[in-house]
Amino acid sequence: MSRADLVVVANRLPVDRVEGPDGEPSWRRSPGGLVTALEQVMQNLDGAWVGWGGKADLEVDPFEFDGNLLVPVKLSPADLQDYYEGFSNGTIWPLYHDVIAAPVYKRSWWDAYVRVNRRFAEAAAEVANEGGVVWVQDYQLQLVPKFLRELRPDVTIGYFHHIPFPAYALFAQLPWRKQVLEGLLGADVVGFQRLADAGNFQRSIRRLLSYPTKSDTVQVPDGEGETRLVIAKHYPISIDAEQFIALSKDPAIIARAKALREQVGTDTLLLGVDRLDYTKGIRHRLKAHSELLADGRLTASAATLVQVASPSRPGVEAYQDLRDEIEKTVARTNGDYSSVEYTAIRYLHQGFPREEMVALYLAADVMLVTALRDGMNLVAKEYVAVRADNTGVLVLSEFAGAADELGSALLVNPHDIDGTKDTIMRAINMPKAEQARRMKTMRKKVMDHDVEKWGRSFLADVDALRKERADKAEADNA
Template identity: 80%
Template sequence: MSRADLVVVANRLPVDRVEGPDGEPTWRRSPGGLVTALEQVMQNLDGAWVGWGGKPDLDVEPFEFDGTVLVPVPLSRDDLRDYYEGFSNGTIWPLYHDVIAAPVYKRSWWDAYVRVNRRFAEAAAKHVQDGGFVWVQDYQLQLVPQMLRELRPDVTIGYFHHIPFPAYSLFAQLPWRRQVLEGLLGADVIGFQRVEDAGNFQRSIRRLLHYPTKGETVTVPTIEDAARTVISRSYPISIDANHFLELAQRPDIIARAQSIREQLGAEKLMLGVDRLDYTKGIRHRLKAYGEMLADGRITGKDATLVQIASPSRPGVEAYQELRDEIEMSVARINGDYSTVETTAIRYLHQGYPREEMVALYLAADVMLVTALRDGMNLVAKEYVAVRADNTGVLVLSEFAGAADELGSALLVNPHDIEGTKDILSRSLQMPVAEQARRMKTMRKKVFDNDVVKWGQRFLDDMETSRARRNDA
């Protein structure tokens, strides 16, 4: 199989392995946010994608899917326990999300993280053509850039960090902090969601490695005494806004949205769409909503909250406990405030196809994105993209990356329960003229800065890095 000019390296392949009609295994495209973001970028390129196939001990040869060569990396159950559930999601995820949950530091987890990162780097090195590009994705693979540079110094390496990068005071807790920074600096271009994240990264570089930084660059010394210049900056990720708008204009989806509103019966529909994760602020949202019902500020006839919490990391104990806590809160609120005719909260622990999500976005008067910490949050942008009539209210956490771009939303501090209640009341009462003014501003931002522009900005900087190295 020929080698590719652009190789994407991510924890997962962009497909799921499923059983076909004849019982034979087949592949279908995954619904995840990373896949959605990159599918447009990959469409017009001679590309390959390196990632885990989604099942333990699955060892299959590279294959082609929708014009992209997919390169499965096998992971054992032990790898998944220690590298993925352990170091990636038991250490890095909570540490990088402001220690909302306590990180766990296990040397065996770190050893697995190193071992698996090397496996991904070797697969990428094997499948990228001479002088090509490799684009590494996210926190599970922070060591891959440097490992790949050692294996293939001829290629140009990019790394994009989809989650927050913590302040130095938090990052410094990590026992393997220097190794992580050195791993990331193997890249030529390092991207973050927010200017704040890029700044946190550069402060950690200065404090721990003492490398000079200037503007959006880091100077990395090399053994040959010819220092490398690494671009380190923010590239806020986005969505395929036109695709979401096209879905929102389909008659069947419009009819589905109307059906949802009729079935719920309340005057206003509030919607939350999140992975079941402690960073998403679902507990705080439920507390504020429950208190509004208790205070008599709203009733079940005034508004219904539809909360979708798609399953996430069921093997991690903190997530099991979170699900139990949320479902107890929902049951308590519904028991106290639902009636025969109305349900205070419709809670759905399920994932839904994109068409159903667009119908829900169209049906919702208020979209609640109240994460305690979030790299970006594309749900906020999806909601804005489909509101072609400029109605609807976005309530957005100031701690989500999307708040940097969507400043016309009603910004909220989700830790402030009283303040959140006031914002929710305001969202339900906002005049249509104010809705339109805010929504027009946000829609322009989303459509002017879509996912194609995001990918092109990053790849342009990788091309600049390659040209600079070739000229040296």
């Protein structure tokens, strides 16, 4: 197998396996957020990507795709049930999102998580060049850095945590809390979305492991009387702003946005775009909108809410229940407040290509991002990027990581339904001059801090530690 200087390790490969009309399998790039974020970083590098191929028991040899080596990791149905649906999404996801849903602690899930994380580490160890860099992605693989360091002490390891990291009082509930911290500290650089997340991580280290922390660093004992410096800080992720700006100038997409507005027909188009997940605050958003209609502050002829909720984890009961609840709310609201001509809520339980999403962003007067807890939320940044005429209003949850950077949005506490209602009305009625002032500030932030800068910033810290280690080894051997 060929090797690479930069190896990305993620739960999924950046491609989906599809079958053509003749039944021959092929691969196409995935539309997921992680793939989109790393696409720009990997583009100019001769790298490798380790991840699951998307189907249970799929055995595929490593292969080339768009100039990168892809290394599939085989996962069985039991692995997917216990490691992915179980520990990753039944334990870690709700725990790290402030226990919006109750986490489940099963020892069999943890055992599967350990087993699969070790498998990913072994695959990365095989493909990384001597002295190379391995960049591990997200909460499904928190143990990989430690396992990889045991297998390949010569490589420099980065880990980026795309979701929130919880406060100590919540994290302390996890029966395997020390093992998770030790797994993460196998990395040389541990990155988070928000300053608060990095702070939560360091507090947990001090409380549970008693390792000294200072500023953005942790001193980790190496077992031989020495310590190893680990950087633990925030690197807010972003988008490929130029790509979204280019799409927003496409005449076909502009025409599509105009057609969408004409089809909706109302004075104001409110837009929500989310994965169907209990962390995204969709229920709270629908409740606020329904109450505005009930109060008479809005009518279906004055404003329509278009809610895109892309399918997510359909096999998990909590997500099935969430879908049922949302669809009942939409049906009840439309039954009470729609007319023959106008629809109060247009609900779309499906994903759309990027071009259609940009058309929706261009069509929307108000973007509603009301997550109860979110690592970043790139939809907010995508909406801002395409508004080249500086019109439109972003209503943004203060509990989304994007709120740290997009302070000129109208920030809301989505749990406060009355406050959310007032903010939606303020957004609808905002004068054009105020819209322009706020949007201009946010667009500058998004364009100045794009995904390429995020990747460069993280990898620069990785490379600095890599060089420091090489210099020290050279000095020791002199």
